[in-house]
Structure formats: C-alpha cells, structure tokens
Amino acid sequence: MPEELELLDYWRILRHRLWIIIVMVVCGVSVAIGYGQFMQKPAYEANAKLVIRHSVDDSSALASEIDAIEANLKMIDTYKEFIRTPVVMDKVAEEHPELGLRPGEIAGRIKVNAGLNSQLLTIVAQDASYSRAAQIANAVSEVFLAESKRVFRISNVDLLYEANPVPADQPAPVGMQLKMLVVIAFIVSSMLGTGVCVLLAYLDRSIRSERDVQRVLQLPTLIELPLFMEGNKRMGGRKANMLHRRRTGESRDVPLEK
Numbered sequence: 001m002p003e004e005l006e007l008l009d010y011w012r013i014l015r016h017r018l019w020i021i022i023v024m025v026v027c028g029v030s031v032a033i034g035y036g037q038f039m040q041k042p043a044y045e046a047n048a049k050l051v052i053r054h055s056v057d058d059s060s061a062l063a064s065e066i067d068a069i070e071a072n073l074k075m076i077d078t079y080k081e082f083i084r085t086p087v088v089m090d091k092v093a094e095e096h097p098e099l100g101l102r103p104g105e106i107a108g109r110i111k112v113n114a115g116l117n118s119q120l121l122t123i124v125a126q127d128a129s130y131s132r133a134a135q136i137a138n139a140v141s142e143v144f145l146a147e148s149k150r151v152f153r154i155s156n157v158d159l160l161y162e163a164n165p166v167p168a169d170q171p172a173p174v175g176m177q178l179k180m181l182v183v184i185a186f187i188v189s190s191m192l193g194t195g196v197c198v199l200l201a202y203l204d205r206s207i208r209s210e211r212d213v214q215r216v217l218q219l220p221t222l223i224e225l226p227l228f229m230e231g232n233k234r235m236g237g238r239k240a241n242m243l244h245r246r247r248t249g250e251s252r253d254v255p256l257e258k
Contacts, residue, residue: 013197013198021190023193024196025186028188032185036177036178036181040181043174045126046137046164046171047163048140048159049122049160049161050144050160051121051158079157080112083140084112087147088144089106090103092140096139099135099136099139109126109133123137123140125163131166133163134163145157
C-alpha cells in the first residue's frame, strides 16, 4: 500500500469502494426511519413557573434593592439543587400516589431551568402523557414551596402559574423529530462508510496502478506492459497490442507474439 496518499488517491479510493458508502447510508437511514416511526415513543413537556422575590425580612438585612436581587439570584442555584433532593422527591411521591412514580423516577422526569439574571424558576416535567407531565410539574412545585419555607425559613418564592393538565390545544410532542434523525443518520453513516473505505485501502497491500509503483519504489516508471490473457482475442486484445507497440516503439507491421 502506498505510504503517502494524495487527495486524488483518496478520491480514487472512495470511487472504487463507493458501494460500501451507499450500502451503509441506506442501512443507517432505514434504521433511523424505522426507529423514528415505530420505536420512538412521543414525549410531552409541561412546566410550572415560580418567581423569587425579596421579602420584608430579607430587605431589612440588605443594604439596597440591588443587593436583594443579587442575593435572590444566588439563591436560585440553591433552589435548583434543593428541588431534586430526596427531601422534595420523597414528599412528592408520598403526597401524590396518583402519579404512580417512585422518587427516583420523578427526579428523572423533571428539569429545573432558570434564565440568566432572572428571578424566575421553571420546573419542567416530561412524560409520555401531557396530562401526567402537568400533574408532575404542579406536584413538585407545590411540595417545593412548602419544603423551602420549612427548611430555609423564608417565604420568598411564589407560584407564578401552574401547568394546565387539560389544555385547549394538545401540545406537540418534544424530542428528536424524524427529519433530524434521518439527517443525523445520513451524516454518521456517510462518515462511517468513508472511514471503512480508507481503512480497507490502508490494509490492502496490493499495487494496482503506476502511481502506486512510483510511491512505493520512489522510482519513475519507464514502461507499462499490458497483461495478456489466453482468451483475449476480441477488440480489447487488439487495442492492448497497439498500445504496447506504441510504448515500445514497435512498428504496426511487426507482429507481436504472445
């Protein structure tokens, strides 16, 4: 196999083994379509939003309104960690048995988001049913409000709005869409097929062209002799004889024996 490959050589390798790339792309896209249509379960998200304000007790301990807001922004990170603790999750599972979920399952289905420099805290719940996702978000919000007052002994968090379990319009499912799955499968399978072609070319130790000879031996090629087959009596054989005579300087009238 040549020790150094140029861009033209890579193109020749890919063209020679183009069928590998095509097969892998077709297989990858087919798997993505099958997974997206038959195996991927739709998931829905519902969210409840909380607002963190500075209370009267807090304002007496802070020098200014700006300091109070900065303190509340720092508390958001604490609240985000506190919501996912067993203190809250165990209470949610205990007080809301209708969810039919264990504390660990509830924690795995919620996310807590907060905007940059924002005093709003969003509890996002995901489930195969939008109605149950809304119930999870509302239950976590309710328990968090009660437990935060008990643990932190402050009441600076209020419910801004809760999730609606029965919306007027059915929300669209979230997650990876079929088109995105197909695009990702196409890109990944193409890259994988290209890598396989290059790997096979490196593992192939045979010399197939004049360029391979020049790179391996680091010597110029003086002449190229065609390969004559016993049954090569058609036009291809005559063309090979003519090509051979031109390169060796023989006259057309001189017969070339096999």
